[in-house]
Amino acid sequence: MPHRRQATTPGQQITRTLGVGQLVAAVSALVFAGAFLLAYEWVALRGALADETRMQAAIVADNVSASLMFGDRQAATEMLASLRQAGHLRTAVLYDRDGKLFARYVVSAHAAGAGSGSAVGTLAVTQAVSYRGQGLGRLELVTSTDRIVTGLLRYAGLLALASLGGLLVVAAVMYRTRARVAAAERELHFQANTDAVTGLPNRRATYRWLEEAIAEHRDGDGQVAVLLVDLDNFKLVNDTAGHAAGDVLLQQVAAALGGVVRPPDLVGRIGGDEFAVIANVADAAGAHAIGERLLAALRTPFALATGEVFATASVGLCLYPQDAPGMTEVLSSADAALYRAKGAGRNRLVAFVPEMTLAAQRRAQLEADLRRAIEQEVLLPYYQPQFDCRTGAMVGVEALLRWPHPERGFVSPAEFIPVAEDTGLIVELGRWVLRRACADVAAWDRQGAPR
Ligand SMILES: Nc1nc2c(ncn2[C@@H]2O[C@H](COP(=O)(O)OP(=O)(O)OP(=O)(O)O)[C@@H](O)[C@H]2O)c(=O)[nH]1
Numbered sequence: 141m142p143h144r145r146q147a148t149t150p151g152q153q154i155t156r157t158l159g160v161g162q163l164v165a166a167v168s169a170l171v172f173a174g175a176f177l178l179a180y181e182w183v184a185l186r187g188a189l190a191d192e193t194r195m196q197a198a199i200v201a202d203n204v205s206a207s208l209m210f211g212d213r214q215a216a217t218e219m220l221a222s223l224r225q226a227g228h229l230r231t232a233v234l235y236d237r238d239g240k241l242f243a244r245y246v247v248s249a250h251a252a253g254a255g256s257g258s259a260v261g262t263l264a265v266t267q268a269v270s271y272r273g274q275g276l277g278r279l280e281l282v283t284s285t286d287r288i289v290t291g292l293l294r295y296a297g298l299l300a301l302a303s304l305g306g307l308l309v310v311a312a313v314m315y316r317t318r319a320r321v322a323a324a325e326r327e328l329h330f331q332a333n334t335d336a337v338t339g340l341p342n343r344r345a346t347y348r349w350l351e352e353a354i355a356e357h358r359d360g361d362g363q364v365a366v367l368l369v370d371l372d373n374f375k376l377v378n379d380t381a382g383h384a385a386g387d388v389l390l391q392q393v394a395a396a397l398g399g400v401v402r403p404p405d406l407v408g409r410i411g412g413d414e415f416a417v418i419a420n421v422a423d424a425a426g427a428h429a430i431g432e433r434l435l436a437a438l439r440t441p442f443a444l445a446t447g448e449v450f451a452t453a454s455v456g457l458c459l460y461p462q463d464a465p466g467m468t469e470v471l472s473s474a475d476a477a478l479y480r481a482k483g484a485g486r487n488r489l490v491a492f493v494p495e496m497t498l499a500a501q502r503r504a505q506l507e508a509d510l511r512r513a514i515e516q517e518v519l520l521p522y523y524q525p526q527f528d529c530r531t532g533a534m535v536g537v538e539a540l541l542r543w544p545h546p547e548r549g550f551v552s553p554a555e556f557i558p559v560a561e562d563t564g565l566i567v568e569l570g571r572w573v574l575r576r577a578c579a580d581v582a583a584w585d586r587q588g589a590p591r
Contacts, residue, residue, distance in 0.1 A: 155325070159318050166310055170303045178296055185288045189228065190263055193283045196226055197267035201279045204234055204243075205269050208276045213243050220245035228283045230262060234269070236277040261285055335409040337387050338394035346408025346416050351467055353404075353418055354460050364460040365427035366470050367417040368478045369397060369434055372452045372486040374413035381446040389442055393451055396437040400430065416474075424459060424491070431455050431489040454481035458492040476500040506559050509545065514568055519543050521576055534590065539577045541569075 200223060207216035220232040220243055234243040267279045333345035341349065353364045371393065378386040390413065397407045397415055405419035417434060421427045434455060441448040456478025464470040473492040476499065481490035513519055523537040543551045560566040 155318055155321050159314055162314065163307075163311060166307060170307065174296065174299050174303060177299065178292055181292055181295065182288070185291070186263065186285060189283060189285065189288060190265065193226075193228075193263065193265045193281050194267070196223065196229075197265050197279055197281045200232065200281075201267040201269045204279065205271045205276055208234065208236060208242060208269055209271055216243035217245060219243075223247075223281070226283070228285075228287055229281060230284050231280075231282045233280045233282075234277060235280070237275055242277060261289070338391050338409050340394050340398070340415070341406060341408040343408065343410040346406065346410055346418065347467070347471075349406050349408070350416075350418050350470070353420065354467055354470070357420075357460065361422075363421050363423065363427065363462055364470070365417075365419045365421045365430060366458050366460070366474045367419070367427070367431050367434060367489075368410075368456045368474045369415040369417060369453045370411075370456075370478055370482070371413040372454055372482075374451070377444075377449060377451070381444055381449070385444045385446055388444055389449065389451055392442045393438065393453075396440075396442075397434060400433045400437050405430075421459075424462065427457055427459055428489065428491065431457050431491075435487070435489060452487035454478055454486050455489040456481055456492065457489060463492045463494075472500065473497065479503075503559065506551075506556065507563055507565075510543075510556055510559060510563075510565060513543060513545075514565065514572060517572070519569075519572070521573060521580065523580070539573060541573055 200219060203222075204216045204219045207213070207219060216234055220234060223229045223232050223245065224247060229247050231247065232245045233241065236242045261284065262282050263285055264280060264282045267281070268275060269277045269279050333341060335342040350364070350366065357364050374386065374389075377389055381389075390409070394407065394409065394415070397417065401407055401417055401419055405417065408416050408418075410416045417430065419427065419430050421430065435453065438451055438453050441450050456474045456476070458464055458470050458474035458477060460466075460470045464473045473496065476496040477490045477492040479500070480496060481488050484490065520542045522540045522542050524540055525534045526536045526538060527533065528535045541553060543553075543556055545551045557566070560569050
């Protein structure tokens, strides 16, 4: 399906934007959940380490109270050294009641400088040392949180890996889903814009193309030529060779017309046996040349299963902006020219001239009035008796339809019957006349009229 500007359909663009949005939302949700989990773990593990260190400090404080009381630094240092079993301990420092350093045990040089209070990477716990309620000093334990940090980093790494894996799976599923949705959309777009019989752009796509061509020519040079091509007596092909053969003919006509124009000019099927050609031309002469080429392309016979057929066409031409100021006008004017081509005997090209507008308006008015007249039953049957020449007896009557128009007086059947035929109103009209004639005959019968 040709299209002037968009490479993708609006639906495809929305799907793509939605896909990117969903992926960003999923990544954000994962990052947020991961950060929350890590923060929660950090607080919980650090709290557990603080509790454990406080317990160890309480035990050691009990054990070193005697050493502190008797000034035995050696024993106190050994007691503190027993804390080496606690893998996370950095330093243990014992102060006497005056706050002077009494004994100290350092596990690693790295943590030796850590003082009281907690910093990132360490955690400090202070425990009073007393004997029977009498304060002897205080014990300060500094433990490392490195192990927690290492654990959390490993946890974060695993979390990131799992999230990445999950995201890849989600992205793959989304990609496949999007590809399927995009394919379905393309198919829908194709079906919505393509004529199923000929594969040409349908009426909707053709009109959109025309709209865009007009928009592009609004301020530019040149003209947009609209040529409405309507096959002549196509109904006959359907009626004689069958509907399927009619379809084949439509396909062959579509190919023949397509051979006349080149992109960006377009051929579309806008109705049963009606095609539209939209072409960029320099002037009216260029448009006429295309019209003549279209007629010439249909001059060769088309091969159907039932034999060869000729398919002439009538062509109505209108130019934008030369003949009409907008899309609606250019279409109705081309239609008026086509109508004139049909009326003038078919198999010809007729270009729009302004007088046709008036005629088309008159015809449209006549059609509207005729519809109303049928609805309101204002048409009158006139009965013309028929006599047997030999006997002079009346043998029947001929029903003739007359239309007394409220403003125009009697409208000639020569004027309104073709309109009724073209619009299909003739069927309704025929039924009404038959009903009315039967009713009148029955009434005459009841009144004793001769048979
Ligand atoms: N085979 C086929 N026939 C179609 C299709 N669509 C519409 N038609 C027929 O096309 C015919 C169009 O008839 P008209 O254009 O009114 O009449 P026409 O016989 O071409 O007469 P003029 O246009 O006045 O020359 C009708 O009989 C429709 O039933 C289609 O897709 N396939």
